[in-house]
Amino acid sequence: MSTPQPPMPQAAPPAWQAAPGTPHPTYTSPIPVVRTHLGHAIASEWTKIRSVRSTMWTLGVFLLLVVGIGLTAGALVAGSASASDMGDDTALSLGFFGLLLGSMCIITLGVLTTASEYGTGMIRTTATACPSRLRVLLAKSIVFFSVAFVVTLAAAAFVGVAQVGMIDQARTPTAGEWMKGVVGVSFYIAMLGLLSLLIGSIVRHSAGAITIMIAAVLAPLVIALFMFAQSMEKLRTALFEYSIPNQLSVFYSNSLGESGPSGWDPVWIIVGVTAMAFAGAWALLEQRDV
Incomplete structure (x- = not known):
């Protein structure tokens, strides 16, 4: 008859493991839990827009066009006999040409701010980090509009001051004309870029959205030039x-017609169109999968 063996001693549980029969303690993470809000999304979008090369390139070309064309136009008018023939126009109106071409850069940057994320797949990471799609769209809109407005305002103000200083024969702009020719036109171009951002979110294709926006800028004028029928x-x-x-051109008191927009009407038009585009982009974001 065999002798019964004594029971094997139980190994002591590790320090991180509770002893048998005792309740498990509640785990408390050392990482503080912070409730996210719109400010975090804005900080994220600001990091994105300032860290990609496309932002520096598009804004660099924008400044080159606005400042270069504006100063060239001012120098040509100041050095010719036509400087005294500007009539009731101010020197601020010469900034129109550079801003019109430069707006193409703002349009391009606006599209790339959203559409490029769909091309690279970055939008999946964005949606994972911030599931609220309205918050993402708002953050992108706020960051882009702020950047576009500040850069355009600085360029338009610099060119305006330089042109007024170069062309002594032209009428001195009033405070209202300065407001429209610098702040008003900068707000309009920034809103045009914001509209491009929303179109990029709707279309989800960079080339397609840029084509749509350039057509919206140029097509009506080109089509009208070939309408000869009474x-x-x-x-x-x-x-x-x-x-x-x-x-x-309305911001410089110049218009192709007498019954069209005047004063600050272009601002209200672009705000209304952009608001409708924002509602459409938000609705599609909520329905679509990333």
Whole structure:
């Protein structure tokens, strides 16, 4: 008959493991839990927009066009006999040409701010980090609009001061003309870029969205130039007056028609169109999968 073996001693549990029969303690993470808000999304989008090369390139070309063309136009007018023939126009109106071309850069940057994330797949990471799609769209819009407005305002103000200083024969702009020709036009171009951002979110394709926006800027004016029939006169006039180049010229008290937008009307038009585009982009973001 065999002798019963004594029971094997139980190994002591590790320090991190509770002893048998005792309740497990509640784990407390040393990492503080912070409730995220719109400010965190804005900080994230600011990091994105300032860390990609496309932002520096597009804004660099924008400044080159606005400042280069603006100073060149001012120098040409100041050095010619036509400087005294500007009539009631101010030197600020010469900044129109550079801003019109430079707006293409703002449009491009606006599209790339959203559409490029769909091309690279970065939008999946964005949606994982911030599941609230409205918050993401708001953050992108706030960051982009702020950057576009500040850069355009600085460029327009610099060119305006330089042109007024170069052309002594032109009429001195009033405070209201300074406000429209610098702040108003900068706000309009920034809103145009924001509209491009929303179109990029809707289309989700960089080349397609840029094409749509450039067509929206140039197509109405080009189409109107080839409407020679008398029966199309009303449509032709409407295309001229409500084209984006003409709305930009309204900020300098120049317009292709007398019945179209005037004063601050272009601002209210672009704000209304952008608001509708924002609602559409938000609705599609909520329905679509990333």
